[in-house]
Amino acid sequence: MAADVSRNSLQAHDNFLAEKTEVLSEDLLQIERRLDTVRSICHHSHKRLVACFQGQHGTDAERRHKKLPLTALAQNMQEASTQLEDSLLGKMLETCGDAENQLALELSQHEVFVEKEIVDPLYGIAEVEIPNIQKQRKQLARLVLDWDSVRARWNQAHKSSGTNFQGLPSKIDTLKEEMDEAGNKVEQCKDQLAADMYNFMAKEGEYGKFF
Numbered sequence: 001m002a003a004d005v006s007r008n009s010l011q012a013h014d015n016f017l018a019e020k021t022e023v024l025s026e027d028l029l030q031i032e033r034r035l036d037t038v039r040s041i042c043h044h045s046h047k048r049l050v051a052c053f054q055g056q057h058g059t060d061a062e063r064r065h066k067k068l069p070l071t072a073l074a075q076n077m078q079e080a081s082t083q084l085e086d087s088l089l090g091k092m093l094e095t096c097g098d099a100e101n102q103l104a105l106e107l108s109q110h111e112v113f114v115e116k117e118i119v120d121p122l123y124g125i126a127e128v129e130i131p132n133i134q135k136q137r138k139q140l141a142r143l144v145l146d147w148d149s150v151r152a153r154w155n156q157a158h159k160s161s162g163t164n165f166q167g168l169p170s171k172i173d174t175l176k177e178e179m180d181e182a183g184n185k186v187e188q189c190k191d192q193l194a195a196d197m198y199n200f201m202a203k204e205g206e207y208g209k210f211f
Contacts, residue, residue, distance in 0.1 A: 021144050023190050031197045032137065035130050038207075042126035045211070049119050055111050064108035074101035118210050125207060133200060136193045143189050147182040154179050 024032070050057050055064030065071055077097030084090030154175040 021148055023140070023144060023186060024194075028194055028197055031201055035133060035197070035200070038204075039126050039130040042122045042130075042207075046119055046122040046126060049114065049122070053111050053115075055108055057115065061105075061108045061112045064111060065104055068104045068107060070100050070104035070107060074098070074104060121207075121210050129200065133193070133196050136189065136196065140186065140189045140193055143182065143186045147179070147186050150175060150178045150182050 022029075054068055054070075056067055059067075074097045077093045077100060081090045081092075081094035081097060084093065154172065157172050157175055
């Protein structure tokens with residue numbers, strides 16, 4: 001119980017530090033919120049589109065065609081037509097069977113096209129592109145946490161040493177170097193994250209074509 005309390009206290013402390021310094025601009029924070037919405041839309045659209053398929057998801061047009069209900073209907077009509085030989089009904093069943101089979105071919109080709117040109121790209125956005133950006137955001141939060149932590153230790157050590165800036169102890173110098181290094185890592189990560197965010201938003205029109 002005590003260990004759980006201790007872990008919760010540490011986590012709360014870490015969260016406080018991570019939120020202490022916000023390094024992203026308001027524009028980037030708006031984009032971050034937008035990414036969550038776009039990912040949700042693409043995820044659910046992908047899921048609903050796959051549910052619309054009559055053929056087996058991930059198979060080629062030929063294999064899809066064999067498994068479609070329309071194909072089974074076409075085969076049933078064609079088999080029935082042979083039992084009625086040259087009768088009017090037999091010829092009608094043969095004609096309809098051929099038509100249903102052609103519809104099945106068109107449907108299987110259409111589903112393959114939709115999967116390749118729409119479903120797969122939506123999956124890529126929802127499960128690859130946006131998650132990669134969100135991972136960078138989490139990495140930035142961890143770097144900011146480290147930065148705030150070493151900065152707090154530097155401030156505390158600096159206060160403890162008094163106001164003699166000319167004779168700072170080596171410990172304070174070391175902390176200053178760590179703080180500068182942590183700050184540089186934050187800036188590098190932030191710049192890369194910002195570039196990826198703006199690049200994603202610039203392609204929003206392209207993504208809209210999928211719909």
